[in-house]
Amino acid sequence: MVPFRCGLAPEPEPPRPAASDWRALLAEQEGWPGLLERLEPQRWPAEDPEPQPCDPFCASRFSSNDLTAGFDDGLLCSLPEQLPEGAFALQVGCRLDADHFQQVSLTYDTQQQLTAWELRRFRRP
Helix, strand or coil: CCCCCCCCCCCCCCCCCCCCCCCHHHCCCCCCEEEEEECCCCCCCCCCCCEEEEECCCHHCCCCCCCCEEEHHHEEEEECCCCCCCCCCEEEEEEEEEEEEEEEEECCCCCCCCEEEEEEEEECC
């Protein structure tokens, strides 16, 4: 059992592909089309925004930080080794099944203030 799963769900989620070879997993998803949902602090919409098309998945953009790793159960992350002085983004992703990958990006400005949460849902074409 991976701690990132809900243990209270009425039915357990199906197994996810392992991400121990994160480079291969990211390379396989290169170019997948996706949809983006974006929220900004202190700017909560009255209704959930409709997902918008986003740039296709790019492995180098996901893994642009100092540290990128894959974990059991399809989880991936890319983080700076040290807190940068400038703007930066934290990337967390999960390969839900053979055809779906979700990426959460937390972006920070030069003052290290959170500027946005972004959820990208990629799907094999």
